[in-house]
Amino acid sequence: MVQIRVRYVSDSIQDFIKSLDKRTRIACREAVAALAIYGNELTMPLSKNIGNGLFELRVKEIANIRIIYTFYLNSAWILHVFEKTSNRISKNDMAICLKRKRMLLA
Numbered sequence: 725m726v727q728i729r730v731r732y733v734s735d736s737i738q739d740f741i742k743s744l745d746k747r748t749r750i751a752c753r754e755a756v757a758a759l760a761i762y763g764n765e766l767t768m769p770l771s772k773n774i775g776n777g778l779f780e781l782r783v784k785e786i787a788n789i790r791i792i793y794t795f796y797l798n799s800a801w802i803l804h805v806f807e808k809t810s811n812r813i814s815k816n817d818m819a820i821c822l823k824r825k826r827m828l829l830a
Contacts, residue, residue, distance in 0.1 A: 727760060728759075728799055729799045729800070730756055732801075733801055737804065740805050741753070747786055748783065748785040748786050751785040755782075755783050774813065777795075778803070787807050789807055790807075790808045792804040792805070792813075792817075796829065803825055803828070
């Protein structure tokens with residue numbers, strides 16, 4: 725096990741999670757806790773590499789939530805969170821993730 729620090733690039737991410745129903749909110753917090761414990765060793769079905777140095781935490785509860793993160797300076801950085809409504813991540817959501825990653829690395 726590799727414990728790492730989990731950070732959020734925006735308060736809006738935590739606000740979104742707080743706005744979810746209780747079961748989904750708890751599942752999101754458990755997924756983030758697993759990320760903190762297992763770091764880059766976390767794999768499917770909870771975590772998936774989606775390319776460009778981005779990974780998604782997959783939370784399937786009442787809502788189908790995706791938490792997008794990257795690794796930087798020995799931390800996992802949560803870049804974006806959204807409710808997934810189709811089989812693919814929307815171009816808009818991916819653009820948000822990539823923009824926040826560029827800002828983090830700058």
